[in-house]
Amino acid sequence: MRRASWQEYQKDIADDKYYYARSCIRQNFFPGSEKAFLDILGKDLGIDIFDDPLHTSCTGIGYHSDVVPLETIMTVVARQFALMAEAGYENFISSCITSFGIYNEVLATWEEFPETKERTRRYLKEATGRELVLPRSIAHTSDIMFHHRRAIAQRAKHRLVNVHTGEPLRVVEHIGCHYAKIFPKSGIGGSEFPYVLAGMIEAWGGDVVDYPERRHCCGFGFRNYLVQANRGYSIANSHKKLESMAPYRPDFIVANCPGCAMFLDKWQYAIAEMEGTTYGADGRGIPVLTYEEMAGLVLGYDPWELGMQMHQVDVEPLLDKMGVAYDREAKYLGRGGKYIGKPAKVAVNCDEERRIYQIKR
């Protein structure tokens, strides 16, 4: 197989006993995904995973936006590790790609410049009274999902196959930049052909789409999105990717980074508003899934339990293709049948409402 080189870089991933660090963005935009991850590992696969209520944000967004200094973030990271050790774990897994990059960067810095490590040890002690302990392994949660992909395949209720045609679904995988572009060795498959999501897709019956702008950043880029003046640049990146993948007519996009999944989904709506272009075979957008949502669907989870109603792009066409049963009426109903509101439709031409956002110039 030509893609063999995608598997070239491999890394050691622990089989069990994970210390789970959450993602700021995902808790807000994809709360169902983190829950699904814990459920899949804990309940379906029976793996020991600890979701520690004491841990905090890694402050990565602040760091990349130049508001959190290096010493601070190192101390925060050291505290997370200390919490892990105190909880009796040594395999640190992070739900966020930004955090994953931060942890790797901090560990590499400590190794290259031991004085920074000593300084952090002191700060940690002074600030929290905790001791610095290094984890035995660091992995991203998508690495963990990849690691257990075959076990999930064995338990699959659905496969990434169009049940009407029997054809494999065409899946675009998008890897967060900080997964392997900072340290190629930190990602499965390296930076050029990361295999982490492709491995899951292939294990679960789908076809990976390799399109020209596959490597390109989604455009989040922290300051590029956070500062409104730069936001046009941010959306231009997603636009470039969507333009490039469109000819391949993908059935859905799967991403392993909080920002990417959010942007590739939400920008489709913004692009539709700005350019009148809606992507996807039927002009209804290309659904964007997290890998937990993808795994959840494969394992037969209810899509609304997974939080897929939070997406801007409707996922129903995909669910229909996969033959996943769902309650159309219950989509926007929360606990106790309460209406939770719904996002604007991506296909803007179908939208009757006309709204103007008041944005200060």
Place this chain on the structure above:
Amino acid sequence: MAKRVVIVGGGPAGMQTALELKARGIEPIIVERDVELGGKVRDWHKLFPSFTPASDVLDPIIRGVKSAKIRCFLGQEVRAIAPDGVTLRSEERIHADAVVVATGFTLFDAHRKQEYGYGLYSNVITSVDLERMMNNGRVTLADGSEPRRIAILHCVGSRDEKVCQRHCSKVCCITGVKQAIELKQMFPTADVFNFYMDIRMFGAGYEELYREAQQRYNVHFVRGRISEAAQTINDRIQIKAEDTLTGRPLRMTVDMLVLLVGMNGNRDNESLAASASLNIAPNGFFEPKDSFRGAVCSQREGIFFAGAATAPKSLADTLAEASMTASTVAEYLNHKYNTR
């Protein structure tokens, strides 16, 4: 009795050294890993800067070796070397009065520059593949059609710390110019873009050929290294680079991407050097005794170098150096046996 010299490697350097030693009444023995003499030049179509067919240069040398009845161990690999002979993998030992290391270089494996998708995308080929295609008489895309736009990328596996090859392979620039001209001759309406970091035209006639490629053949030279290549839906290659001379990123789709692969130190250099306590330079090639007066001598008496074993060299340089090696070896033997 004639003095005997074992030459490790049956490429141009080894053969030329053998011929010149033979002419001096010394008995050369060639040990070649391949089953045929000739080395990598055998795959080459035409030589820069004169477009001389490679066989016009190589064939007379091979014929010379055969007609001089020089003993050749073909398909035999040398495991260890010493001033008094070599040991083959078969543990057979060949005694000699001196040894010449003419093991040449190893081509850079283009797979290692993953971002260019060699072996993955159907129309990404190396300069060596292109020569082979030209030798077979037809250059086409994977689907058999003619390329209309071709990119040639310089310095693949040269001057690149990311693949631990810091040195310049010296001959790729002029090869890129030569191949661009050959492609334009084959496909006059095609656009050829050479992406380079520096153009190093060190030899006689090279700069002139470069200018001819630019002005007469309208080859586009873009100063900038391609950062990544990706296959498009119709099997073309989308490439990204910076056009550093305009200071702007540049992107385009080409039908064919030719990677000018560099020369690396021979992959056996480490083990051979270890067997005889020779030095390996940081660039992976053998380190000669000194670069000026002892360029073909090793640190050990009785072991000599010829050709690209010590550094990337053109064929002309290799042949010239082989002559120097032969005379140095002859003088060494003369001195050694007459003063004893």
Place this chain on the structure above:
Amino acid sequence: MTFFAPFTIPFIIGTIFLFAAVATKFVLWLVRLPRVDKRLIRHNLFTWHTLAAVWEVVRESLLHVRIFKVNPVLGFMHASLAFGWFLLIVVGWIETVAYLGAQWVPLQGHVFFKYFMPINGITHHEPLFEQLMDALLLVVLTGVALAWMKRLRSRFMGMRRTTKHILFDRVALSALWFIFPARLIAESLTAALYGGEGFLTGSLGHALAETVPHDLLVMFYEPSWWVYSSLLGIFFVAMPFSRYMHILAEIPLIFLRHWKLHPTAERKSYDRFEVEACSRCGICIDPCQLQSELGINDVQSVYFLRDRRYNMLNLKVANNCLMCGRCEAKCPVGINLNTLRLNSRAKRRNIPYEGRYKYLRGLDRSSGEGRVGYFAGCMTSLTPATQHSMEQIFKAVGEDVWFADRDGGVCCGRPLMLTGETDAARKMVAYNTDLFRRHNITTLVTSCPICLRVFREHYRLDGIEVLHHSEYIDRLITEGRLSVAADARRYTYHDPCELGRGCGIYDAPRRVIAAVGEVVEPKHSRRDALCCGSSLANTVIDDSQQLRLGERMTAELEATGCDTIVTSCPLCMKAINRAARCSVEDISEVVAKNILRS
């Protein structure tokens, strides 16, 4: 007597056509003259300028004195044809009067007088006229013979190359070649049949009468006059559209010129007189170095004027000229070839762009203070030795100098003018004029002849004396402000085109060099000096062609056996430096090296 015969019809038609066509042309051109030119005419019409013009018409239109000076054989050819024919007409008219008194005779009566009034029909014979007319015919025929010769072997006429002509020219030329031989035959036949005493036609007539049967002579008699008349008719019809228009166009041109009209950077109606006054003699071809060194033979002034006249001028021809002025210096009609070439370029590519050169506003990079301004010129920054030497000279004479462009100035505008962008150049002219004025200088010294020329011709710098640095240095030496030591070196001076032919400065630099060493002249010098080939005026020839021109002219300079080649233009300097084996110096360097400190 009616003086009519059917054979005169072609002649009459031709003559009427000619007069109508030429009159139309002249009237149109004059009417279309810009107001300034018309005012000049009114102003100068009744002055001695008009008399001078009449004298020049005689000298040039009839006698072709200037061609005589360039090439005597060619001069004789033109004079014999023009003046000979003119006298034939005048004497013929007198002859008619002598025979018939002051009665009105139609034109054809004069021209075909021999036909209408053969000897045997005349009561009182005037042999003097007959001999005179024969003599004049012989003179004209000699001219025709030379013209034939020129066509066949131009070298015989002292020309390496002659003009290639268009169809109209060929028709007119062929007619002209045979008009006078036809007249000879017609008049000789007349003499054979009706008698004649002329030494040419009469003798030939007698010979014919003796050798040719009478019937044949009768048979050919009328047709021979038909041929003569037809050739005249054809020639007259072709004339206004062929190069022979010059015969007529040159006359008003001479008057206009004496009334101070001249061509300008913009095309105007006056140009038509100059363009059509070109006789396409081809004298401009030989001096052209593009032709002699590079073998380019379709761009010379003669072809340029031809193409422009017939509206088939293309950019490549208009642009492919060094504007060295060597052809202009030799043009017997004195056409302003460079100016016409320039305004052709302007017509084709002067598109003003509004936002252009906005960046000049408020710019001042000058330094120093003084009544003398020094404008080195853009190119001089590539020959810093010149700049340095000038500074040394200024220092030696204690001159306070304002440096206009030591830190990079604004171009003088001439390069733009040379490519025809006169409107754009005006912005530069305005900028620099303002700059010079603001700094209150009284003398402006420049080291670049290109700048010098534009300063003198296009800048309005009243109150500021503009000098080339060679003139300035010459003045310093003459006034005794600067003393230089003599050395034993032999110097060959190269006249830059813009300085020599352009500004007429030949002696000042030579005097300066002579103060230092010996001046040896190359084969071509002064008005005849060769161009270095790097002229900014030419944008067509490539680098190798520039180099070849430079090499050839440098070889000629070196052939003098000099120690040092001296020039006074940074462009020439660069061109000579590329090719020279001996040392090359700017005139300022020669001086600066030899300054005597008091």
Place this chain on the structure above:
Amino acid sequence: MRNINFGYGISRPRAIDIDNNDLRKSNAIIAEMPELQACIGCGSCTASCTAGNLTEFNFRRLHTAVRRGEYKGAYEDINKCMLCGKCRLVCPRGINTRALIMLIKRKLGDF
């Protein structure tokens, strides 16, 4: 189509897009003066440039961009040139830069 004012749009890429650039003019320029391709990007022209001394005019970058089919702003920019010809004197490849400037001007705007 634009119903909402987001306060920003999709930025156009800065990249030179050879695939979508109209190369006809640049091809015509190169065909007329193939010596342009002989440029080795040494920058002598720009370094010596009279206009470049006073503005940001950069002839080397300009003609390189034009060759890649980037014409935007090139005409306005090239009009900063005063045609003084210093660049032609310093070009190591002997390129007839003045003719080139006139040619580019002609192809991009004049006439």
